[in-house]
Amino acid sequence: MLKRLMLAAAVTAIAAPAFAHVSLEKGEAPVGSTYKAVFRVPHGCEGAPTNVVRVQIPEGVIAVKPMPKPGWTLEKVRGKFASTYDYYGTPMSEGVKEIVWKGGNLGDDEYDEFVLRGFLTPELKVGETLYFPVVQECPEGKAERWIEIPAAGQSSDDLELPAPGIKLLEKAGGH
Numbered sequence: 794m795l796k797r798l799m800l801a802a803a804v805t806a807i808a809a810p811a812f813a814h815v816s817l818e819k820g821e822a823p824v825g826s827t828y829k830a831v832f833r834v835p836h837g838c839e840g841a842p843t844n845v846v847r848v849q850i851p852e853g854v855i856a857v858k859p860m861p862k863p864g865w866t867l868e869k870v871r872g873k874f875a876s877t878y879d880y881y882g883t884p885m886s887e888g889v890k891e892i893v894w895k896g897g898n899l900g901d902d903e904y905d906e907f908v909l910r911g912f913l914t915p916e917l918k919v920g921e922t923l924y925f926p927v928v929q930e931c932p933e934g935k936a937e938r939w940i941e942i943p944a945a946g947q948s949s950d951d952l953e954l955p956a957p958g959i960k961l962l963e964k965a966g967g968h
Contacts, residue, residue, distance in 0.1 A: 815927045815939040817957045818906070825915040825964040828854075830925065831908050832957060837901035838931035845895040845930035846907050849940075853917040856880055857889035860908035865897035878914045895930075919963050924956040 818831035830848075837843045850857050855878050861867050870891035877886040892909055899905050917923060926940035941952040949955035 814955060815929070815937075815957050817925070817959055819959065821960040821962050822913055823962040823964040824913050824917045824919055826913055827856075827910055828913050828959070829908065829910045830959075831906050832925070832927060833904070833906055834899060834927075834929065835904050837899055837903070838929055838935040838937050840901050841931040841933065841935050842901060842903075843899040843929045843931055843937075844897060845893065845928075846897075846899075847928040847930070848892045848907065848909065849926040850890050850892065850911065851923050851925060852876075853878075853914045853923070854911040855885050855888050855914060857892065857909055857911040859889075859892045859894075860910075862894055862897065862905075862907065865894040868893040868895065876916065878916065880912060899929075913961065915964070917961050919961050922958040922960050924958040926956040 813835045815835070816833050818833060819829075822828040832846070832848060834843065834846060852875050855874070857869075859867055859869065869889045870893065871887060872890040873887045874885065877884050879885075889911075894907055913923070924942045926942075928940065929937040931937075937954070939954050940956050941954050942956055943949055943952060949958065
């Protein structure tokens, strides 16, 4: 019995890192609404602290506003969108394409959350998954690149470094 418990513990310890990836607190959201993205960063890079967290904003997510974090510098990288979107009567053809938190110190044995909000345009396809690629940068050129997006027939579980994503839902009625 003890031998089986030790084997189970060893298998769990080996498998655990596969689940220790950047993820989103809420895995689904309706199109045509504001979404609060809480990126959960569970560790640094192979023993080194994370100093930079970069989140790429996917096409169709507009009016992005990041939440500042004490001890971290915030950068909003702006650019043109592939399309022009209507945001409550205002046409938007450019905006935030990437959020960068830098200068902080998230130890490899620590956990933190990085937050932004954005509007999920009605042009996004209900039923699909929208991915937010994330890169953690660490000293000495180390990095964790959570940027893999599943191909047709794959799931995020099939990937080594999956980008966090949300399933797009139909917008509910009302305000």
